[in-house]
Structures are given as structure tokens and as C-alpha cells.
Amino acid sequence: MAKKQLTFELNGKTVEVEVNPETLLLDVLREDLKLTGTKRGCGNGECGACTVLVDGEPITSCIYPALKVQGKKVLTVEGLGKEGKLHPLQKNFLSEGAVQCGFCTPGMLLTAKALLDKTPRPTEKEIHEAISGNLCRCTGYKKIVQAIDKTASEVYTGAVSGAEKERDKQAGPGAIGKSIARKEGVSKVLGRSKFAADLHFPGMLHAKVLRSAYPHALLKGIDTGRARNIPGVEAVLTAEDVPGTNSVGYIIKDQQVFAKDKVRFMGEPLAVVAATTEKIAEEALKEIVVDYEPLPVLSTPEEALADKAPLIHDQGNVLLTRKVRRGDPEKAFKQAYIIVEDTFKTQMVEHAYIEPEAGVALIEDDIVVVYAVSQGVHYHQEEIAAVLNLPLNKVRTIQTTTGGAFGGKVDLNVHVYVALLAQKTGLPVKMVYSREESIVASTKRHPFTMTYKMGADREGKLIAAEITMIADTGAYASYGPATLTRAVTLAVGPYVVPNIKIDACAVYTNNLICGAMRGFGVPQIAVAHEGMMDRLAGELGISPLEMRRRNIYKEGSVSSSGQTLKAVGIGRTLEAAVQETDNLGGESM
């Protein structure tokens, strides 16, 4: 299709570019003009990370046809302020702690600017409504609302708040209690921080992964012949092309870089293509022919544990078991005044960081350098070296500014694929997951099924617990062993229970891989032990708060796993929460 000339004003300067009728504004900004301050979080108008102003109105540039800005004024984060002269919103986002990973920040700032331009003194409700289309996974929004409100107040009254200076004065000498400027904060509010997807290198190729269409199947063959012959395709790799190990994993190396004989979840990588454009790489994926023989799908741990269940891994469907035995629960239950039993289930949870996984690998001298999102550069370096069959000192991993992670960027994602392709082609290779791909390929919080039986005496003192827990680790181990171990160790929460029996296991299924996520198994079991405390209190006719006070750890208490506790703060935390609830006029249970 013939390209058209597009002329518009961008951050106060006239720009001219040639675009196709279907080109989107975000691509013009990021790819043609290399203004990477505007971010792509979802690519379909849902997250607001790509927000820019067109004639003062906030729009999501990832779904906005570029030709619509013909003759108009576009403002991006790069036009909002300057080093040494930040826009008041940028200044207050920094001072109020409204910037964490910074990936949502450019879009959020522009939405806030549009609001204040129209409504100089918005109510809190108006601020909430204005930013409702801009997702932030780090801050909880409170600081963002505070920063916008503070800016409005300063601009409206003309008085610059000295609140943070006052705070700092009260804090006294030293750094503790003071508001310390985030080291990389200024570049984040100016849109200058380089996230992995923002990196460009001359001659760079673009890569895409072909993923399994079945959750459980034998792989009879992969034919990449047609894909290799497409003009612009520089490399197509499968398990056959891995020079080192094809097995990775932080604790147990059971995960395939590329599926070889079998796929174990829908979305498992089968092949990777590097091409001169992302579009060509995507087209090439469609030309790869995969011969599957579908196998029965095990979608719950119960199915995977059933007699004669098909094996997901040769060694069986149980990843690991954990047991705790303390005291004599059987005898204690016989003496209990009250016994309560219940089963709790928690679900799989997606981290949903706003920045999708991305990275670039290139060869510098004879070293493979990988710039990518990460929560573990040294672990990633070791894995890449093993997969590429290189000594450790021939691989460098550099963590780029990372747009949220919450445990989800500990495992490998794009790293080995771009590294393998850079090694193969000698060229820089970039890979950026789409939002959909990020959800399929990244790990999740483990779903747990937990059956609790707990007994207490007439005074509400816990005397026994019998617990079983089953965790779904999905197709591979990832952080399953650590997650289950922590869940077992903390199974009865911060409460003294002298007699305990726990049987726990983590089970392979054909679900998405579960791994690290904030809390490592503790949020799951908190649902169960806190639910049990409420049920026991109800049965005993005492308040849930009193039930907790009678059982909470104190200095010298022995934990459920036999550890004598020396420094214990939970009692004070509980009382502080009660006090705060009372101060707010609420009812403390």
C-alpha cells in the first residue's frame, strides 16, 4: 500500500514522516522517531502506558491511527519537562514516591496533565476517574493521586508545598525517615530510562517464538524448511540447534528451552525465528509445520495424582513432598474442646507487570551480551552459558530498567532465545513479548488446595493441627520446591500449635508453569490459617481478635517447625493495627 506523508507538531516542533494508512501513532513515535518514552504495555488500548496528548486530549497511541494526527499537536513525555526544569507534575511524582518501576509513569503524567489543564482543582474522585484508564502495578495509586493533588494545589494557590522539607527536618540527622530521591527517578519522569524494548542497535534482527498449540502431546516432527526460505528470515532454531543443554530451571533443571519429544503445556516454545522485521518473523512462524500426537491432558493435581494417570515427566507427576511431625496430634485432638475442619482453595495468579518481557543480545568481541528484563542476572548468566555451551566469562547479562516483576522475572524468558540467535547470526537480536505471550509464557502464583483440621481447648488455646496441602506447579518445577517448603514451614501462621501433622506435595500438571510470586506460598496458606482462626473463634463464642491474642507468637515461643523464636514483633503489629482501626473509627473484630 502506498505510503502517505504525515505532518504534525510533536513536542513543539514540526515533524514529517511517511506512514502506511494502517500505521499506529505509537509505532511512529517509538520506531520511526525513536521517542521511546511512550511505552507499550498491552498494545490493545487497555493499560494506558502509551498515553500521549493529541491537541490536549489523552489518547492511547497503540490503537490510534497515525494519520489522525495530521496537522495536530502531539505531546509526549519527552516534551513535558527538561532536566533541571521538571514540570510540576514530574517534580511531585518524584517527591511523593509516585514513581516506582516507572513504566506506567509517562502515560500517567500525560493523563494527569490533561486533567489539570481542564480542571485545575480536581476532587479526589475526579483524579481517580481521570487515571482509571492508566494501570499501575507497583504503587497502589495512592501516591500518584497524592502527587496530582499536590500539583493542583501548588499551581492553583501559587504556593509550593514544603511538606517534604518539613518531614525531613523532623527526621533528624542521618538518612532514616527522610525522603530520599530515587536515584533513577529523574530519568524515569523524563521518559529517558531505557527499558529493554527501547533498545536499538544497528543491523538488529527481531525474533519471535513458536509455541505449542497443545497442552500435552508427543512431538512427531517440526518442519522449518518453508520458514527458512522466506526473504528476511536470518535464522530458525529448534531443540536440534542448541549447542549446550536444552534443560533449564532455578532449582530443578526440568524445563526445556525448546520442546524436543514432548510438549507439557500450551505455549511451550518449539522454535524461534530471527528476521529483519518483527512482521516477517511472525509470518515465518506460520510456515513452520508441527506434527503433534495429542496426549490426555491433566489439568488438576487430583487428575495428575490419580491411579494410572499418564506421566507428564518420566519420573512421575509428583514434584516433591514435604512432611512435618511435632508432638502427638492424635492424642491432642482427643483432648480438644473444639475441633474445626475445612478445605480452602486458592487460584492461579498472574503478576501482570505493565512491562512485557523483552531483551536484546549481541556479540561484543567474542562475548555474548544480553540486555534484558531480569530479577536474577547471575542466574540468567549461568543458564545462558550452559545453553550456549560457553564458559561463564563469555556471557554478560545486563539488567535493563525493569517495569515491574513481583517474582515473575526471576525465571528465564527471552534471554536464551536472543542469546542463541545472536550466537548463530552474529547480529544483535531483539525479542519483545506481546501481552498475550507474556501471560502464556510467564510463571504464575501456585494454586493450593489446603485441608485444615484444628483443635483448641476451652480457653481458645490451639492444641493441634492436621493439614494437607497440594500445590499445582504446572508443567515444570520453577520455584515450586521453595514455595511448598515455605508454605509448610509457616502453615499455621504466627500462632503456637504444639501438636502438628502436615503432609504436602507439589504436583506437575499440564497447566502454565507456576513459580516465584510475592510471598512464595505464604499468601495461600494465610487464607487457610486465618480462615480457621475465624471459624474457631466463632465456634468458641470469642472475638476473632481475642482468638489471635491468645495464640500469637511471643518471645520464646516454639514455631510449628520447632524453631525457638527470639525476636517477635507480631503481637505489637496486631495491637498497632487494632489501635489504628480504632483511630479510624472502625470496629476491631
Ligand code: FES
Ligand atoms: Fe496502549 Fe496498553 S493501552 S499499550
Ligand code: FES
Ligand atoms: Fe506504575 Fe510500575 S510504577 S507500573
